[in-house]
Amino acid sequence: MQPMSAPRRHAPTAALRRDPAPTKWAYRMQRLWLTPLFRFGFRFGLPVVLLAGTVALVLVDEGRRAAITATVDDLRTQFQNRPEFMVNLVSVEGASPELADAVRARLNLTLPLSSFDIDLVAAQARIQELDAVERADLMVRAGGILEVQVTERVPAVLWRTEFTVEMLDATGHRVASLAARGDRPDLPLIAGEGADAATPEALALISAAEPILPRLRGLVRVGERRWDLVLDRDQRILLPADRPVQALERLIALDQAQDLLGRDVLTVDLRISHRPVLRMAANALNQRRAAQGLLTSGSEL
Amino acid sequence: MIDLYRSQRAMRNMRRAALQRGVIAILDIGTSKIACLILRFDGPAELADDGVGPMAGQSTFRVIGAATTRSRGVRFGEIAVMAETERAVRTAVQAAQKMANVRVDHVIACFAGAEPRSYGLAGEIELEDGVVTEQDVARALAACDMPDLGQGREVLHAHPVNFALDHRTGLGDPRGQIGNRLATDMHLLSVDGAVVQNILHCIQRCDLELAGLASSAYVAGMGSLVEDEQELGAACIDMGGGSTGLSIFIKKHMIYSDAVRMGGDHVTSDISKGLMVPMAVAERIKTKHGGVHATGMDDREMIEVGGDSGDWEKDRRQISRTELIGIMRPRVEEILEEVRDRLEAAGFDHLPSQQVVLTGGASQIPGLDGLASRILGQRVRLGRPLRVQGLPQAATGPAFSAAVGLSLFAAHPQDEWWDFEIPTERHPARSLKRVVRWFKDNW
Numbered sequence: 001m002q003p004m005s006a007p008r009r010h011a012p013t014a015a016l017r018r019d020p021a022p023t024k025w026a027y028r029m030q031r032l033w034l035t036p037l038f039r040f041g042f043r044f045g046l047p048v049v050l051l052a053g054t055v056a057l058v059l060v061d062e063g064r065r066a067a068i069t070a071t072v073d074d075l076r077t078q079f080q081n082r083p084e085f086m087v088n089l090v091s092v093e094g095a096s097p098e099l100a101d102a103v104r105a106r107l108n109l110t111l112p113l114s115s116f117d118i119d120l121v122a123a124q125a126r127i128q129e130l131d132a133v134e135r136a137d138l139m140v141r142a143g144g145i146l147e148v149q150v151t152e153r154v155p156a157v158l159w160r161t162e163f164t165v166e167m168l169d170a171t172g173h174r175v176a177s178l179a180a181r182g183d184r185p186d187l188p189l190i191a192g193e194g195a196d197a198a199t200p201e202a203l204a205l206i207s208a209a210e211p212i213l214p215r216l217r218g219l220v221r222v223g224e225r226r227w228d229l230v231l232d233r234d235q236r237i238l239l240p241a242d243r244p245v246q247a248l249e250r251l252i253a254l255d256q257a258q259d260l261l262g263r264d265v266l267t268v269d270l271r272i273s274h275r276p277v278l279r280m281a282a283n284a285l286n287q288r289r290a291a292q293g294l295l296t297s298g299s300e301l
Numbered sequence: 302m303i304d305l306y307r308s309q310r311a312m313r314n315m316r317r318a319a320l321q322r323g324v325i326a327i328l329d330i331g332t333s334k335i336a337c338l339i340l341r342f343d344g345p346a347e348l349a350d351d352g353v354g355p356m357a358g359q360s361t362f363r364v365i366g367a368a369t370t371r372s373r374g375v376r377f378g379e380i381a382v383m384a385e386t387e388r389a390v391r392t393a394v395q396a397a398q399k400m401a402n403v404r405v406d407h408v409i410a411c412f413a414g415a416e417p418r419s420y421g422l423a424g425e426i427e428l429e430d431g432v433v434t435e436q437d438v439a440r441a442l443a444a445c446d447m448p449d450l451g452q453g454r455e456v457l458h459a460h461p462v463n464f465a466l467d468h469r470t471g472l473g474d475p476r477g478q479i480g481n482r483l484a485t486d487m488h489l490l491s492v493d494g495a496v497v498q499n500i501l502h503c504i505q506r507c508d509l510e511l512a513g514l515a516s517s518a519y520v521a522g523m524g525s526l527v528e529d530e531q532e533l534g535a536a537c538i539d540m541g542g543g544s545t546g547l548s549i550f551i552k553k554h555m556i557y558s559d560a561v562r563m564g565g566d567h568v569t570s571d572i573s574k575g576l577m578v579p580m581a582v583a584e585r586i587k588t589k590h591g592g593v594h595a596t597g598m599d600d601r602e603m604i605e606v607g608g609d610s611g612d613w614e615k616d617r618r619q620i621s622r623t624e625l626i627g628i629m630r631p632r633v634e635e636i637l638e639e640v641r642d643r644l645e646a647a648g649f650d651h652l653p654s655q656q657v658v659l660t661g662g663a664s665q666i667p668g669l670d671g672l673a674s675r676i677l678g679q680r681v682r683l684g685r686p687l688r689v690q691g692l693p694q695a696a697t698g699p700a701f702s703a704a705v706g707l708s709l710f711a712a713h714p715q716d717e718w719w720d721f722e723i724p725t726e727r728h729p730a731r732s733l734k735r736v737v738r739w740f741k742d743n744w
Contacts, residue, residue: 006611019371021388022395030395031508034404 080116088144095150172199192221309719315512319407326405329704332543336704337393339366339401364691366401377543378414380499413517415496425484441485455494459718462554518546524706525660525684535656540663557647561639565663575628594668595626637676658684662700
């Protein structure tokens with residue numbers, strides 16, 4: 001059956017309808033947008049300029065700048081002073097009580113203090129300035145504890161200078177002063193200018209002088225160059241500047257074979273390796289002369 | 302003449318600059334559609350997987366943007382309404398730019414109309430010192446006597462087709478050869494100057510710069526004739542919407558070009574008038590049911606014509622396909638006969654090869670090849686454009702052979718007259734050379 005309503009007719013303006021086309025400006029804008037330089041400028045240059053301009057405008061006023069700085073500082077202080085970051089206690093481990101006190105004094109912290117305000121590297125340097133400290137490790141532990149792990153220097157020799165007696169470790173670094181040599185009778189004694197710098201050599205000599213250790217009084221550095229071994233009865237062994245340990249071992253071998261040091265000898269001069277020289281005491285010399293039949297009466301030597 | 306020489310040289314330099322930048326647009330201004338391709342030149346590509354290597358230089362570029370839009374304001378391949386055409390060009394260029402995502406500034410355009418006319422010119426000179434130099438070639442080209450083109454006509458193409466040196470003819474490049482007399486044959490194509498001016502103006506109004514101008518028939522031949530057809534001789538018939546261009550190629554040179562001012566739009570308008578339907582409906586009926594060869598089956602195939610009148614009888618009209626073919630066939634025959642007349646006038650019968658290639662949008666009518674072979678001779682085939690990298694599937698049909706050929710033209714233009722040096726005689730700045738020559742000749 002035919003519908004009563006007429007079929008829908010197209011608007012009579014259809015003939016006038018133009019095909020879609022970009023307007024001149026849309027076309028131009030698209031071409032402009034496809035230009036690489038413009039595109040870069042629009043995407044990066046323009047935002048950067050705008051941002052920089054805004055920041056500059058805000059910061060150009062002195063008061064605003066100060067306010068911003070104050071706010072930032074305030075926030076920062078608030079954050080740093082939170083209880084989680086506060087250090088309440090310094091624990092020093094691995095040190096004797098006196099040294100621990102010295103370390104605490106050196107740290108010089110007014111507790112409680114935020115851990116942000118503690119310059120651990122500087123504190124470590126300060127502690128390591130102490131002569132008795134070989135190495136210090138600082139660590140902020142949970143619970144607000146600043147732990148200082150100290151490795152003490154172990155005294156190896158005593159160094160007698162003109163006025164004081166110092167304890168030195170095996171490398172020759174000062175550990176502490178002593179009031180008297182008798183406080184540490186277990187440590188060997190060295191003396192002389194520049195003796196501390198040659199401490200390892202001195203320790204090697206002392207260990208080489210094991211057989212004559214009961215007679216050893218100490219080592220004397222001569223001319224910051226070589227060692228003299230001083231025994232009791234004012235006997236001296238003059239060691240060469242180079243390879244002194246070998247020279248000493250030779251002498252000890254000689255002593256064990258012929259009991260050289262048990263005799264009335266003042267000095268044994270080993271400075272020239274192929275020609276050791278003995279200096280005998282006056283009595284021994286006279287006895288030797290008498291034994292040789294030489295007249296010795298009235299002579300001092 | 303010198304003016305034309307300069308403007309063509311300027312266009313050639315612009316084309317070179319565009320190639321340097323690597324991006325150029327191809328604009329095919331047709332009566333029924335405006336196609337824009339954007340090409341990127343990035344050196345020769347390596348062999349594809351299917352073993353197809355560079356054949357006609359189409360591997361040096363890649364199509365990165367393609368767009369077509371319905372043409373408006375163009376009639377017979379000429380701009381009739383400037384503002385409408387400008388809008389259509391803008392639409393096509395904008396869509397292609399959007400697809401390619403680059404901005405193009407240089408455009409090479411082709412158009413079908415403007416009444417192209419072919420001239421064969423001959424020039425001859427005596428060589429001065431026995432060896433052909435670039436100057437001698439230029440002089441030989443300049444020695445061609447210029448025909449009277451007529452009022453307001455301009456030269457679009459001027460190809461040196463052949464060089465002859467002392468009875469040795471068929472030379473492609475005579476430079477460096479020895480002889481006494483250099484003769485040249487040149488093919489010159491003139492078009493209506495006002496049409497060219499209109500196209501120039503239209504492209505300028507779209508903020509683009511014209512880097513080259515070509516005849517649509519010529520580039521359609523470049524795009525759809527295969528290499529042996531171009532070499533041995535063939536005619537390309539580009540059946541467009543408003544005009545049908547024809548070009549004859551031999552030895553890879555165009556030797557004749559002409560245009561018939563009839564095309565697919567006339568078939569549509571015949572259908573529109575015969576069935577009393579709007580052009581859009583007629584176009585739809587033509588593309589969907591059209592043909593040129595009726596069979597018994599077509600009597601039974603009924604086509605709804607439709608209408609918007611509100612009258613039931615009119616809106617429910619049906620026609621058989623035979624009737625439609627009866628409307629279309631006379632017009633197609635008329636076009637092909639006109640083409641045959643033009644080919645005969647050009648002496649196509651005397652060419653060694655009688656190959657005819659039909660291309661263009663209107664060549665897609667089913668059965669056209671059978672009809673054309675009855676009118677134009679036995680060797681007719683339907684041509685499609687060459688394969689080009691990156692060309693969308695939608696743009697590979699015969700309607701795009703002019704656009705694809707224009708791409709090839711942009712990549713590898715043939716030498717034209719203005720690509721050679723200006724001969725010394727015409728060059729005012731080289732008078733010193735003339736003085737030297739005068740002394741040489743007289744002492």
